[in-house]
Amino acid sequence: MAKFKDKCAIVGLGYTPQGKLPDWTVRELFLEASRNAIDDAGLKPHDIDGILVELCWTDPTTQCWALQQDLGIKELSLSANYDSMGASGGCKIQLATMAIEAGLCKNVLIAFVEKTATAPAVPYRGGMGTMMAYGLFGAMPGIALLAHRHMIQYGTTSEQLGEVAVTVRKHAMLNPKAQMRAPMTLEDHQKSRYVAWPLHLLDCSILSDGARACVVTSAKHAKDLPQPPVYIMGFGQGHVVMDPVHRHDPLSTGAARSGKHAFKMAGIKPKDVDVLGLYDATTYNIVTQLEELGFCKRGEGGSFVQNGRIGLGGEIPVNTSGGMLSEVYLQGWTGIPEVVSQLRGTCGERQVKDAEIGLVTNQGGFICFHSTLILRR
Amino acid sequence: MTDQIPKPDPEVTPENKPYWDAAKNHELLLKKCVDCGHYRSPIYITANICPNCGSRKPADWVKASGRGKVYTWVVMHRVFHPGFEPEYPLVIAELEEGPRMLANMRGIPNSEIKAGMPVKVIFEKLNENITLPQFAPADK
Numbered sequence: 001m002a003k004f005k006d007k008c009a010i011v012g013l014g015y016t017p018q019g020k021l022p023d024w025t026v027r028e029l030f031l032e033a034s035r036n037a038i039d040d041a042g043l044k045p046h047d048i049d050g051i052l053v054e055l056c057w058t059d060p061t062t063q064c065w066a067l068q069q070d071l072g073i074k075e076l077s078l079s080a081n082y083d084s085m086g087a088s089g090g091c092k093i094q095l096a097t098m099a100i101e102a103g104l105c106k107n108v109l110i111a112f113v114e115k116t117a118t119a120p121a122v123p124y125r126g127g128m129g130t131m132m133a134y135g136l137f138g139a140m141p142g143i144a145l146l147a148h149r150h151m152i153q154y155g156t157t158s159e160q161l162g163e164v165a166v167t168v169r170k171h172a173m174l175n176p177k178a179q180m181r182a183p184m185t186l187e188d189h190q191k192s193r194y195v196a197w198p199l200h201l202l203d204c205s206i207l208s209d210g211a212r213a214c215v216v217t218s219a220k221h222a223k224d225l226p227q228p229p230v231y232i233m234g235f236g237q238g239h240v241v242m243d244p245v246h247r248h249d250p251l252s253t254g255a256a257r258s259g260k261h262a263f264k265m266a267g268i269k270p271k272d273v274d275v276l277g278l279y280d281a282t283t284y285n286i287v288t289q290l291e292e293l294g295f296c297k298r299g300e301g302g303s304f305v306q307n308g309r310i311g312l313g314g315e316i317p318v319n320t321s322g323g324m325l326s327e328v329y330l331q332g333w334t335g336i337p338e339v340v341s342q343l344r345g346t347c348g349e350r351q352v353k354d355a356e357i358g359l360v361t362n363q364g365g366f367i368c369f370h371s372t373l374i375l376r377r
Numbered sequence: 378m379t380d381q382i383p384k385p386d387p388e389v390t391p392e393n394k395p396y397w398d399a400a401k402n403h404e405l406l407l408k409k410c411v412d413c414g415h416y417r418s419p420i421y422i423t424a425n426i427c428p429n430c431g432s433r434k435p436a437d438w439v440k441a442s443g444r445g446k447v448y449t450w451v452v453m454h455r456v457f458h459p460g461f462e463p464e465y466p467l468v469i470a471e472l473e474e475g476p477r478m479l480a481n482m483r484g485i486p487n488s489e490i491k492a493g494m495p496v497k498v499i500f501e502k503l504n505e506n507i508t509l510p511q512f513a514p515a516d517k
Contacts, residue, residue: 130509138457145467196455197452197454250448
């Protein structure tokens with residue numbers, strides 16, 4: 001396992017405009033982020049020999065072959081569509097690392113696009129039994145069922161979840177790119193309408209159009225490239241049964257398994273991490289992940305997030321960009337570039353001083369797919 | 378209560394058809410492995426192989442007691458389908474036989490739903506083809 005530690009690095013990040021982008025097609029955004037990531041890495045499209053993309057619900061043509069075609073790349077050594085839903089970003093970086101270390105390819109482009117703000121809503125995928133007949137649509141009600149169970153079992157409160165929303169909003173206010181920059185108080189959170197009681201609107205991530213991409217290469221090659229390399233120190237995955245009704249232990253999400261692997265590979269402990277990027281489909285996702293990753297004990301996530309502990313200047317800053325709750329909803333690609341930027345030291349007003357080690361997670365489905373990446377500068 | 382726009386029908390497949398046929402007769406069925414005795418919900422685990430022990434022998438369709446306890450619930454204020462009225466409850470209960478089950482609670486205000494409260498399965502006719510098992514409060 002340790003053979004992958006520090007062997008590869010993220011050397012390029014690609015962004016696009018973000019927010020409501022009715023004038024952009026999904027394919028244009030996808031290509032824009034990819035081109036920008038390749039430029040940022042100081043490479044040309046023909047240097048890319050691996051492409052990993054993930055399923056985009058609003059345009060199913062955004063596949064590996066389409067991106068290869070749009071970039072004009074003649075031939076690839078690795079090309080795949082990955083589907084662990086929201087966890088795909090981190091999972092693809094792990095796959096790229098393994099493929100590079102296996103000698104299969106050299107420079108892997110990993111891209112994501114979604115247009116949930118302005119594209120027509122897509123029907124939820126089938127295969128979930130009778131959920132829709134009872135009125136369970138999409139991930140949010142499923143996550144709310146888990147969050148309420150956490151409240152029942154451990155006494156977690158809505159105010160504690162509100163503390164998470166308020167904290168990351170403060171971070172978003174320091175980020176010029178963030179969609180939600182108006183100040184938020186705990187009272188605003190408590191007064192916001194319910195989506196799925198006990199979760200309020202301000203417990204939920206926002207909707208966004210945009211794309212992001214990155215380039216992963218070997219640590220050896222990274223030294224010759226223009227950006228300060230951000231090394232992939234450790235990684236892991238954990239996946240539990242998707243359906244929260246029949247999951248063996250509904251409050252176990254796969255994050256614990258995933259984190260355990262990542263910490264073991266990196267040879268560090270939670271206290272060594274300077275900045276966290278936690279997948280925040282809802283405020284509850286942050287609470288449960290802090291527990292599962294070992295930053296606090298099971299059941300203590302609610303009190304852990306209080307008193308500024310997860311804010312900038314606190315014990316362990318979480319989601320310094322504003323996350324999916326306040327910056328932008330680009331699933332795993334909200335957190336990955338932010339943690340990489342923190343380790344590059346380019347976060348301006350929201351920079352965590354001397355950040356050396358960052359941990360970023362991605363989750364998918366009803367908090368059932370999980371990826372952990374531990375990165376260092 | 379009659380909804381003006383019909384709710385989406387559940388997915389009826391050859392594998393789960395006995396479940397829906399039984400629901401029309403106000404019976405809740407589970408599948409029970411003939412080798413290890415593990416109960417499974419036939420509407421979520423449709424494969425004919427036991428997920429607990431891997432037995433390929435056809436499982437028994439058994440009538441469940443229809444009794445359980447509330448595990449968690451939410452109240453949907455945001456409605457994603459016009460067949461539903463706002464503030465409907467989604468409840469997960471643990472059935473006596475082991476499997477958990479999702480349904481709506483009937484017969485009491487949302488504010489009276491409590492964790493651990495006993496529930497029984499009742500049956501709600503949606504249309505000629507589908508009768509949906511639902512929860513209602515039960516005596517202890």
